[in-house]
Amino acid sequence: MSDNTIEEPLRSALVTAAAAPHLLVASDYDGVLSPIVSQPEDAVPNPASVAAIESAAALPDTSAAVVSGRALTDLSLRSGLPVDGPVTLIGSHGTESSTGFITEITDGHRALLDRIITEFSSVAADYPGVRVEPKPISVALHVRNASPAAADAALNRARAGAASWDGVEATEGKAVIELAVIATSKGHALDALRARTGADVVLYLGDDVTDEKAFAHLGDSDVSIKVGDGATIARHRIPDTDTVATVLDFLVTLRQSS
Ligand SMILES: O=P(O)(O)OC[C@H]1O[C@H](O[C@H]2O[C@H](CO)[C@@H](O)[C@H](O)[C@H]2O)[C@H](O)[C@@H](O)[C@@H]1O
Numbered sequence: 374m375s376d377n378t379i380e381e382p383l384r385s386a387l388v389t390a391a392a393a394p395h396l397l398v399a400s401d402y403d404g405v406l407s408p409i410v411s412q413p414e415d416a417v418p419n420p421a422s423v424a425a426i427e428s429a430a431a432l433p434d435t436s437a438a439v440v441s442g443r444a445l446t447d448l449s450l451r452s453g454l455p456v457d458g459p460v461t462l463i464g465s466h467g468t469e470s471s472t473g474f475i476t477e478i479t480d481g482h483r484a485l486l487d488r489i490i491t492e493f494s495s496v497a498a499d500y501p502g503v504r505v506e507p508k509p510i511s512v513a514l515h516v517r518n519a520s521p522a523a524a525d526a527a528l529n530r531a532r533a534g535a536a537s538w539d540g541v542e543a544t545e546g547k548a549v550i551e552l553a554v555i556a557t558s559k560g561h562a563l564d565a566l567r568a569r570t571g572a573d574v575v576l577y578l579g580d581d582v583t584d585e586k587a588f589a590h591l592g593d594s595d596v597s598i599k600v601g602d603g604a605t606i607a608r609h610r611i612p613d614t615d616t617v618a619t620v621l622d623f624l625v626t627l628r629q630s631s
Pocket residue numbers: 401402403404408409410411412413414416440441442443444506513515517546547548549551581583
């Protein structure tokens with residue numbers, strides 16, 4: 374998809390955003406910068422998207438960020454972007470930055486996390502293809518590589534079990550259920566980034582359920598873009614990660630010449 378195939382009304386929204394006094398360009402990682410793949414450690418970003426985000430961060434009066442459900446160090450490793458570089462990285466669904474977590478992680482949180490890991494490990498052991506991804510404030514139970522029946526059974530056990538425990542926040546995403554021990558919100562993360570950078574306009578690209586919390590914090594002057602299928606409150610939709618690269622490159626080129 375070349376930039377001349379970006380259709381209205383997204384095209385006009387990008388032209389307007391590119392002229393903002395201060396622009397924040399922010400994106401999700403999995404399913405947006407990187408295509409969805411079978412194993413989380415194999416998620417490689419589209420180099421053109423990363424280059425465009427880096428170019429945005431280098432422009433005057435322009436900030437750039439990647440806001441992901443991944444742990445911060447993992448996000449940095451997969452994206453190739455440094456934790457403390459020009460592109461701000463926010464991990465753990467909006468709760469983790471280079472300065473730490475938004476909430477103090479207590480021994481109680483850690484004990485609950487350990488209980489969830491134990492429970493999810495026992496679920497995963499019963500269903501081939503199901504795996505556990507422990508993270509700093511949450512645990513993901515991935516069912517992408519399980520049979521449909523095994524995936525359903527594993528998700529139902531997680532929902533009826535650990536997801537119902539006190540102090541647990543459950544989120545379901547793409548072939549995954551994730552349980553966090555502190556409240557998470559990519560929306561609050563975007564609010565904080567907007568306040569810190571002084572951005573007049575925020576553009577955010579996301580593909581999954583947790584990105585809806587980010588879209589919900591965007592206003593009429595902002596640009597919300599859903600990548601792929603599924604219900605969304607975003608104002609714009611594009612089909613895939615290749616189009617993400619086209620959109621980001623178009624936006625950066627416009628801003629470079631404005
Ligand atoms: O907020 P994101 O950057 O979109 O991260 C969301 C989760 O992404 C990863 O899982 C998803 O992507 C995997 C790789 O494509 C895929 O195999 C899996 O089925 C998806 O759920 C990551 O592993 C999670 O930790 C993130 O929370």
